[in-house]
Amino acid sequence: MTPLNHALLGLIRAHPRSGYALLKVFETTPMGSYSSSPGSIYPALRSLEKAGLVDVRDPRDARGKGLYHITAAGRAALEQWMSAPIVDLDEALLRFAFLPEDDGPAIRAFLDAFEAAADAQASGLAAFLASDAATGMTAKSRIAVEHGRCRLTASAGWARAAKRHFSDE
């Protein structure tokens, strides 16, 4: 399962959609970073279908293919992916977007884990910068690594702000 597959599965679970409608999501929103063109989306939908995670139903009319629906197996696969430990923050962010809208505790737990992961990664870079390996590098290389640390700190800060947002509702 690639990130694109997960993105498609999550969108389809939110509500059934045609391949074209899914294509448009990637073309018109920042989700576009997960794909680019029909050449990746249609084959990915095929693979989801072949894996039994989605099925196609409700052809609107003679020409259209119909709407992709998520199957029970698809739900299970998505659930498993959603509950895996956070390693990659970008992937985690995709999972965040697919979290159930109303489950406050789950959202807060996820944000806690996200913040912890971002902090841990930031600490990892800080440790690297303090190590022998870093002192041998050029000044610019170290500052480039600093950039990574800044971004991770920003990610952790975002998680804290988001938690505040979801605590008073």
Add this chain to the structure above:
Amino acid sequence: MTPLNHALLGLIRAHPRSGYALLKVFETTPMGSYSSSPGSIYPALRSLEKAGLVDVRDPRDARGKGLYHITAAGRAALEQWMSAPIVDLDEALLRFAFLPEDDGPAIRAFLDAFEAAADAQASGLAAFLASDAATGMTAKSRIAVEHGRCRLTASAGWARAAKRHFSDE
């Protein structure tokens, strides 16, 4: 030319290295995000060699392959890549690390461009969030986009801080 190719070329320009030494750079520094294993690095070195951007010389002894040196064509290719407009910030960061150590004006110009690109991308996300498309999305999706904006703002902030660092030297 893939990011990995550029990373290799930049490292080799800094000073000649063996394939194994390059491998170790990716294994032991945050540059690892550009690669992972011999399975990508050795073929990439081959392609650089075939393209005439590097050549192999100075075999240390009978068994070793020797050291990769950058060629005139390699220098030219790197130069062209370095002076292209900034589109992708991660790629730009790699370029930053390869900027000549002593050329203050070039560094400052680059950081100006980097900051402008980060600000522009952040504005793009802000515009999206203010658009009709965003109002139709779920709250969590909007907050996920916010994360992207936070990170871009952090990137711009990093560039400003780096400029201060390079102005008093």
Add this chain to the structure above:
DNA sequence: CCAACCATGTAAGCTGTTACATGATTGA
């Protein structure tokens, strides 16, 4: 002498990119 590391590769498989191709429908 044996494990760890130096040093270099190959091969299968999967994914994504780019570009091309097709045909129906809708609005001006």
Add this chain to the structure above:
DNA sequence: TCAATCATGTAACAGCTTACATGGTTGG
């Protein structure tokens, strides 16, 4: 009627990942 958009694909190609394979050398 003609362009744009809806809607769905195919095919070539390049690249990365994973896993496997091969030998030499060094330190304990």
